[in-house]
Structures are given as structure tokens and as C-alpha cells.
Amino acid sequence: MWRALLTVSALELRTRLRDGTAIVIALIVPVTLATLFGLALGGDDPPLRATIGLVDLDGGEFPASVRREVTAAEELKGSVTLRDLPGDREARRALDAGEIGAAIVFPAGFSARVGAGEGGDVTVLTSAGSPLAGVVASAVVDRISAVVDARTLAVRAALLAGVPGDEVKELVERNGAAGPALTLTGDPLAGGKVDLAVYYGSGMAALFAFFVVGASFRSLLTERKLGTLDRMRAGPLAAWVPVAGKAVVGFGLAMVSVCATWASGTLIFGSTWGEPLAVLTVLTAHVLAAAAITMLVAARVRTDAQADGVIMVISFVAAFLGGSLVPLHSLPGPLQTVALLTPNGWTATALAELAGSGAGVSAVAGPVGVLLAIALGAGGLAVLGFRKGMLL
Amino acid sequence: MAAMTAALSCLGLGKRYGDLVAVDDVGLSIAGGQAYGLLGPNGAGKTTTISMLVGLLRPDAGTVLVGGVDLAREPLRAKARIGYVPQEIALYPELTGRENLRFFGRLFGLPRRGLAARIAEVLDLIGLTDRADGKLGAYSGGMKRRVNIGAALLHRPQVLILDEPTVGVDPQSRKAILDGLEHLVADGMALLYTSHYMEEVERVCDRVAIIDHGRIVADGTRRELVSLVGGADTVELVLDGDVGAAFEKLRAVEGVSEAARTGDTSVRLLADGGRYLLPSLITAVEGHATVTATQVVEPDLEATFLHLTGTTLRD
Numbered sequence: 001m002w003r004a005l006l007t008v009s010a011l012e013l014r015t016r017l018r019d020g021t022a023i024v025i026a027l028i029v030p031v032t033l034a035t036l037f038g039l040a041l042g043g044d045d046p047p048l049r050a051t052i053g054l055v056d057l058d059g060g061e062f063p064a065s066v067r068r069e070v071t072a073a074e075e076l077k078g079s080v081t082l083r084d085l086p087g088d089r090e091a092r093r094a095l096d097a098g099e100i101g102a103a104i105v106f107p108a109g110f111s112a113r114v115g116a117g118e119g120g121d122v123t124v125l126t127s128a129g130s131p132l133a134g135v136v137a138s139a140v141v142d143r144i145s146a147v148v149d150a151r152t153l154a155v156r157a158a159l160l161a162g163v164p165g166d167e168v169k170e171l172v173e174r175n176g177a178a179g180p181a182l183t184l185t186g187d188p189l190a191g192g193k194v195d196l197a198v199y200y201g202s203g204m205a206a207l208f209a210f211f212v213v214g215a216s217f218r219s220l221l222t223e224r225k226l227g228t229l230d231r232m233r234a235g236p237l238a239a240w241v242p243v244a245g246k247a248v249v250g251f252g253l254a255m256v257s258v259c260a261t262w263a264s265g266t267l268i269f270g271s272t273w274g275e276p277l278a279v280l281t282v283l284t285a286h287v288l289a290a291a292a293i294t295m296l297v298a299a300r301v302r303t304d305a306q307a308d309g310v311i312m313v314i315s316f317v318a319a320f321l322g323g324s325l326v327p328l329h330s331l332p333g334p335l336q337t338v339a340l341l342t343p344n345g346w347t348a349t350a351l352a353e354l355a356g357s358g359a360g361v362s363a364v365a366g367p368v369g370v371l372l373a374i375a376l377g378a379g380g381l382a383v384l385g386f387r388k389g390m391l392l
Numbered sequence: 393m394a395a396m397t398a399a400l401s402c403l404g405l406g407k408r409y410g411d412l413v414a415v416d417d418v419g420l421s422i423a424g425g426q427a428y429g430l431l432g433p434n435g436a437g438k439t440t441t442i443s444m445l446v447g448l449l450r451p452d453a454g455t456v457l458v459g460g461v462d463l464a465r466e467p468l469r470a471k472a473r474i475g476y477v478p479q480e481i482a483l484y485p486e487l488t489g490r491e492n493l494r495f496f497g498r499l500f501g502l503p504r505r506g507l508a509a510r511i512a513e514v515l516d517l518i519g520l521t522d523r524a525d526g527k528l529g530a531y532s533g534g535m536k537r538r539v540n541i542g543a544a545l546l547h548r549p550q551v552l553i554l555d556e557p558t559v560g561v562d563p564q565s566r567k568a569i570l571d572g573l574e575h576l577v578a579d580g581m582a583l584l585y586t587s588h589y590m591e592e593v594e595r596v597c598d599r600v601a602i603i604d605h606g607r608i609v610a611d612g613t614r615r616e617l618v619s620l621v622g623g624a625d626t627v628e629l630v631l632d633g634d635v636g637a638a639f640e641k642l643r644a645v646e647g648v649s650e651a652a653r654t655g656d657t658s659v660r661l662l663a664d665g666g667r668y669l670l671p672s673l674i675t676a677v678e679g680h681a682t683v684t685a686t687q688v689v690e691p692d693l694e695a696t697f698l699h700l701t702g703t704t705l706r707d
């Protein structure tokens with residue numbers, strides 16, 4: 001059966017390569033468009049305007065210093081604004097409504113507990129819609145944790161040394177050494193800076209993946225018209241062989257396409273898309289989802305010409321809504337929610353997260369999971385459709 | 393039954409498309425070395441029947457056995473024994489004839505070693521050795537038809553199923569194709585053949601089923617079918633000797649239903665199975681006269697077909 005599969009794949013690959021348009025659509029067009037968009041619209045500064053909510057249930061020195069530092073930091077001027085919110089619930093509501101990109105919540109008594117050497121937890125609320133605000137908020141909180149840890153340690157040491165409890169706080173703060181004040185060293189945005197070239201590059205990769213993988217399922221319909229599919233089906237081979245043989249080639253070519261766009265973006269603009277293994281994981285999940293969706297199209301339409309049209313429309317709609325053509329963060333709020341109905345939306349979110357944070361695979365487990373779920377769902381429906389349409 | 397497993401048989405095959413009954417209770421059985429013709433007007437259900445026999449279409453009812461193997465239960469084993477020649481040319485125009493054969497040969501699991509030799513063998517059989525390396529798209533209609541058949545022969549099937557294999561083929565190519573098929577049958581292959589050309593079916597097939605509105609309305613040897621119309625053969629004899637006495641002997645022969653003198657030396661008889669009656673006719677006149685010429689005019693299948701289906705084969 002593997003030999004039959006390879007035979008189908010080999011012919012499909014040969015046909016695609018001979019055709020010439022395969023190379024154009026898989027490599028030349030996405031790389032060129034990504035480069036042109038990157039050159040025209042990419043730039044040093046991301047057009048980041050993040051509003052970060054601050055929920056101060058503590059009223060102590062820590063929230064105050066966050067406020068002070070964020071307003072004072074040169075790097076954040078004009079791009080990050082703080083907004084005070086009365087409570088946790090309001091913060092979540094504002095986050096869901098897209099009014100703020102992230103929120104930092106100080107629980108009541110936080111400063112006092114840290115002063116007493118008990119440590120404390122600050123909560124960060126983030127939204128998938130604006131990963132960059134999340135990065136900034138997390139950077140701030142990282143600094144806070146460092147300060148808290150240092151203070152807690154100092155207070156414990158002082159207590160152990162026999163300093164009376166009510167004098168410890170004063171002692172630690174007066175000596176300063178063990179209790180660094182909260183400072184935002186460096187550029188907290190450095191990690192969150194995503195070159196627009198990355199947005200456009202990954203967007204083109206996501207869009208063209210549909211066309212490249214879709215062409216293989218389309219050719220299944222061409223073969224149905226040609227009669228060769230029936231000849232295969234009448235032969236002694238399992239029903240899934242023709243579909244799988246073509247799917248393998250479509251998947252492979254689409255992976256080559258997205259990776260070429262990725263590589264060219266990295267080479268031409270010097271901008272990183274993030275940790276390579278994580279990027280590859282996201283791209284693979286995206287191509288799987290695109291494969292399943294275009295396979296579903298092929299299972300539902302009658303002719304290859306119809307498949308062309310439907311795949312074209314679906315690809316562009318998903319690309320537009322999913323932030324492949326226009327960066328997600330410049331879409332209006334409601335559209336950012338709609339984006340999550342498309343694989344492109346999840347891919348864009350995941351890649352922005354990776355490019356911004358340098359995080360690994362675990363950071364994008366959620367979006368990758370959704371992409372795989374889309375692939376499974378659409379793929380399952382496609383198989384049912386093929387059964388009914390007598391392709392299998 | 394067990395002793396003589398048919399190469400291909402089906403029982404109670406049925407297929408509906410909504411309200412339309414495309415195939416209804418079709419049963420047939422073909423032995424190795426037998427050629428079976430399926431005759432029917434347009435839309436009679438020939439292609440639908442064949443699609444079910446080769447496993448392209450799931451029947452609503454009925455079973456298909458290929459060499460005793462149930463097609464529904466063990467499709468791969470059953471299909472390995474079938475060669476299917478589709479009604480339309482089903483090949484890749486951008487590949488050469490040889491490449492087309494190589495593709496389907498590999499796909500159908502022919503061993504790597506010996507594949508090239510088998511392809512050469514098939515090319516020889518379909519008479520295309522010279523042109524094998526030209527693009528199929530540039531072939532003539534007849535050449536394409538021949539590759540269309542060749543691709544179904546690669547894996548040495550025991551049953552060959554052909555759906556109108558000679559449509560749009562010039563007489564010379566058609567003769568080549570029919571000669572080839574007759575060779576295959578002589579070598580023991582079972583053949584199921586549909587055609588719009590009565591003379592092809594008459595030439596190739598030793599058993600014929602007439603299908604109309606999805607049902608087999610008659611089936612049997614060509615002679616059996618023709619006799620269904622009640623058409624006895626007309627036998628013309630020219631005699632030398634005592635014609636009158638000979639005539640009396642002839643009309644008494646078993647099977648002769650009518651006899652008439654048509655001239656001084658000629659007699660016309662209406663006889664069931666006239667061709668086979670000839671020896672007894674010749675024996676009957678011995679001592680009175682000798683038969684100097686005979687002509688048997690059989691009622692033809694075309695007439696039978698017309699009688700049974702109310703249509704002619706070609707429209």
C-alpha cells in the first residue's frame with residue numbers, strides 16, 4: 001500500500017513541479033509579497049498603543065512605584081498608558097471589551113505582607129487579542145517579583161538576626177541595599193517589539209498555505225473529471241490512497257512555502273519570528289488546518305473549477321479576518337474576536353506571541369491546540385463528505 | 393457451484409437514484425474463457441451495473457462475486473482480479489503511453505522487477521510498441537482507446553470489464569482491438585462487454601444479456617435470444633435429382649415447421665436451429681437427391697433487440 005501511496009505522490013509532485021505555477025504560488029509570490037509589504041510598511045517601532053489596567057486594592061508603596069516608573073520610563077512614553085480600575089471584575093470586563101490590553105492586579109495588603117517578609121502575589125490579566133500589552137505587563141511584574149523576593153529575604157534575615165518586628169521594615173528600607181526600589185531597567189518593550197515585517201511575512205505564509213495545499217485536493221477533482229480517479233478506485237488499492245498520496249504532497253509543498261517565507265523574512269529583514277521549534281510547530285499546525293479546510297471544500301464541491309473559486313474565497317476571507325493581510329492589532333475590536341474563528345487568527349496570535357517574547361512551544365500550546373482541533377474537525381467532515389461523494 | 397466458480401457473478405444487483413431505478417435485480421454469471429455481452433439502449437443501466445461490478449458504486453442491493461470472492465467483503469482481493477476499461481478515456485494526457493502504463497502498473501502493485509517487461513508485453517498486445525513514448529494527448533482516438541484497454545490488462549486480471557471500448561474508433565483500430573480481445577478470451581479470460589455496435593457483440597460474445605430500464609429482459613446465447621422472437625431460421629436448399637421426393641422427406645424432418653418449393657431445383661424451409669439441422673436435412677434427401685447449395689438466413693439480434701426493447705441500439 002505504501003508503494004501505491006508513493007506512486008500517487010510522485011505523480012502529483014511531478015505534475016505540480018512541471019506545471020510551474022506550483023513554484024510561483026508556493027515560493028515566488030508569498031516571498032515577494034512579504035518582502036514588498038515588509039519594505040513598504042515594516043519599521044522599527046511597532047505601532048503599539050497598549051493601555052494597561054492597574055487595579056490597586058493595596059494602596060501601598062508597590063502600586064505607587066509601578067505608577068511612577070511606568071509614567072517616568074522614556075521607552076514607554078506615548079505607547080503605554082496606565083488606567084486605574086476599581087477591581088478585578090472591572091479589569092476583566094475592560095479586557096474583554098478591548099479597552100485595555102492587559103491588567104496588573106495588586107491584592108489588598110500586598111505591600112504590608114511584603115514588608116512583613118511574607119512575600120506576595122501580583123496577578124497579570126492578559127488577552128489573546130493584544131499579546132504586546134501582556135508582554136509589557138509581564139515585564140513590569142517580573143521586576144516586582146524580583147524586588148519582592150529581595151525584600152522578603154532581607155526581612156527574614158533581619159528577623160533572624162533578632163531585630164524587633166516593628167523595626168524591621170524601617171531598617172530594611174533605610175539600608176536600601178537589601179531592598180532595591182522598583183525600577184524598570186532597560187526597555188521592557190524590547191521583548192515585545194514585533195517588526196511589522198514579521199506580521200506581513202507570517203500573514204503571507206498563512207494565506208498562501210491555503211492555495212498551495214488546496215491545489216492538491218483540487219487535483220483530486222481534476223482526476224475525477226479525467227476518469228483516472230475511478231480507474232484508481234477500481235484497482236486493488238485502499239480507497240484512501242489517492243487522497244492521502246495527494247495530501248502528502250500538498251502538505252509538503254505548503255510546509256516548504258511557509259518555511260521559505262519565514263526564512264526570507266529572517267534573512268531580508270533580520271527580524272526573528274521567535275524560537276524556531278515553536279515557530280515550526282505553529283506553522284505546521286496552520287498548514288494542517290489549511291489542508292483540512294481545503295480538503296473539506298474538495299469533498300463538497302463537484303468540479304475542480306468550483307474548488308478553485310471556493311478555496312480562493314475562503315483563503316482571502318480567512319486571511320483578512322484572521323490578520324494575515326492587516327495586522328490583528330489594527331483591526332477594530334469586534335473583528336479581533338471574529339479573527340478567532342479562522343486558523344489565520346490563531347496563527348497570527350501565536351506568531352506575535354513568539355516573535356514578541358522569545359518564548360518556547362509551551363507559550364503557544366493554546367493556539368496550536370485550537371489549530372489542531374480545526375484540522376481534526378474539518379478533516380473529519382471532509383472524510384464524511386468524500387464517503388458520500390463516492391471519492392472514497 | 394463450488395466446483396465451477398464463475399470468474400464473475402452477481403445476484404440481485406440494484407441501484408436507485410432517488411425515484412429513478414437505474415438498475416433492478418440484475419444477475420449474471422461469466423466463466424473463464426467466456427465473453428458476455430451487455431446490450432442496452434442509452435440510459436439502460438449498463439454503466440451503472442458495471443460501476444457496481446468493479447466496486448466504484450455501492451449497490452443498494454445484491455452481491456458481486458469475483459472468482460468466488462465477495463467484492464463488498466474483500467474489495468482488494470476481488471479488485472485484483474478485475475481489469476476495468478472505463479467508457480471514457482481515463483489516462484493522463486501529459487504523460488506518454490508507456491508512462492501511463494507504468495503509473496497504473498505500480499499503483500496496482502506489480503512487482504518492480506518485471507514491470508518494464510510486462511509493460512512491453514502489453515504494448516505489444518495493443519500494438520503500440522512504436523508509439524509508446526509519445527505524449528498520450530497527441531495520440532489518435534484509436535490509440536488512446538488501445539492504451540485505455542492496455543492499462544486494465546497490466547495486472548493480469550482474470551476478468552476484463554469493458555464499457556463501450558470502441559467508441560469513436562476507426563474500423564482498422566476496431567478490428568485490432570476485437571482481435572486482441574478474442575485472443576484474451578481464447579487464453580481463458582472472462583470478458584464482460586458492452587457496446588452500441590451489434591456486430592461487435594455478435595462477433596466477440598458467446599452470451600448476451602439485453603438490459604432495458606435497469607432490468608435484464610433476456611439473456612442467453614445469441615441463438616437463444618433470436619429464437620425468443622419466435623424467429624426460426626430460413627434455410628434455402630438447391631437440389632439435384634428427384635426434387636419432389638426429396639421435398640417430401642425434408643418436410644418430415646424433426647424441427648422443420650414449414651417447407652415450400654421455390655423453383656424446379658430449389659426448396660425453402662423454415663426450421664428451428666436451421667444451421668444445426670443441415671446435416672439431418674442432407675441425410676434426409678440421400679437416395680433421392682443431392683444438396684448442391686445451402687443458405688441459412690438467420691433472424692438477427694438487431695431484430696430481437698428491437699422486439700424486446702422497442703428501440704434500436706444506436707440513436
Ligand SMILES: Nc1ncnc2c1ncn2[C@@H]1O[C@H](COP(=O)(O)OP(=O)(O)OP(=O)(O)O)[C@@H](O)[C@H]1O
Pocket residue numbers: 409412413414432433434435436437438439440441
Ligand atoms: N449519478 C447519477 N445520478 C442520477 N442518475 C444517474 C446517475 N448515474 C446514472 N444515472 C441514471 O441512471 C440511468 C442508467 O444510466 P447508465 O449510465 O448506467 O446508462 P448506460 O446504459 O450506461 O447508458 P449509455 O449507453 O448512454 O452509456 C440513466 O437514466 C441515468 O440518467
Ligand SMILES: [Mg+2]
Pocket residue numbers: 438439440479555
Ligand atoms: Mg454507459
